[in-house]
Amino acid sequence: KNEVEQSPQNLTAQEGEFITINCSYSVGISALHWLQQHPGGGIVSLFMLSSGKKKHGRLIATINIQEKHSSLHITASHPRDSAVYICAPQGAGNKLTFGGGTRVLVKP
Amino acid sequence: DADVTQTPRNRITKTGKRIMLECSQTKGHDRMYWYRQDPGLGLRLIYYSFDVKDINKGEISDGYSVSRQAQAKFSLSLESAIPNQTALYFCATSDFTAGYGYTFGSGTRLTVV
Numbered sequence: 001k002n003e004v005e006q007s008p009q010n011l012t013a014q015e016g017e018f019i020t021i022n023c024s025y026s027v028g029i030s031a032l033h034w035l036q037q038h039p040g041g042g043i044v045s046l047f048m049l050s051s052g053k054k055k056h057g058r059l060i061a062t063i064n065i066q067e068k069h070s071s072l073h074i075t076a077s078h079p080r081d082s083a084v085y086i087c088a089p090q091g092a093g094n095k096l097t098f099g100g101g102t103r104v105l106v107k108p
Numbered sequence: 109d110a111d112v113t114q115t116p117r118n119r120i121t122k123t124g125k126r127i128m129l130e131c132s133q134t135k136g137h138d139r140m141y142w143y144r145q146d147p148g149l150g151l152r153l154i155y156y157s158f159d160v161k162d163i164n165k166g167e168i169s170d171g172y173s174v175s176r177q178a179q180a181k182f183s184l185s186l187e188s189a190i191p192n193q194t195a196l197y198f199c200a201t202s203d204f205t206a207g208y209g210y211t212f213g214s215g216t217r218l219t220v221v
Binding site: 086088097098100 | 139141148149150151152153156166196198200202209210211212214215217
């Protein structure tokens with residue numbers, strides 16, 4: 001069983017739609033990262049959170065430590081949001097364990 | 109200039125050749141990591157270093173070695189490349205001053221033929 005499960009694996013949305021990506025993990029963590037990987041391959045860190053909720057522009061990340069669950073929401077989605085979104089809990093030694101990613105395609 | 113720079117960006121090499129991937133950072137972070145990414149798999153940790161004299165194996169270190177030449181430089185070597193080392197390789201940094209947030213390099217696409 002994977003330590004980090006993301007759902008869905010693939011998601012297609014129309015521009016303007018609200019998108020939710022879920023992440024469940026089984027490892028003990030000190031924080032959780034949400035990463036974005038564009039088709040060119042580069043990885044950008046979107047959020048690092050250890051409790052509650054963070055917001056940056058149209059992106060919102062939440063985490064429930066007790067339930068070992070985090071969500072990433074994209075409001076008013078846009079084609080430029082098309083990317084792979086990766087959940088990465090941070091555990092012992094501040095090392096990351098990576099989910100398999102959610103491939104998001106936003107159509108105009 | 110990028111905060112974390114990886115060179116080369118792309119490389120094709122032959123089986124059995126030695127190859128080095130280089131990573132340099134201007135973040136001043138003390139922690140550096142090498143990951144590989146394969147299609148359909150999440151990133152996996154190869155090696156990591158918390159300081160210049162500190163080297164630690166990750167989950168898939170066999171066939172790889174690293175060198176932390178300075179706080180800003182962390183190199184990954186494939187002593188004798190094999191085709192199943194074909195992957196996308198990422199260097200990353202983190203530091204307590206950044207709340208252990210991570211910064212990733214742009215990746216090196218390595219193909220072993």
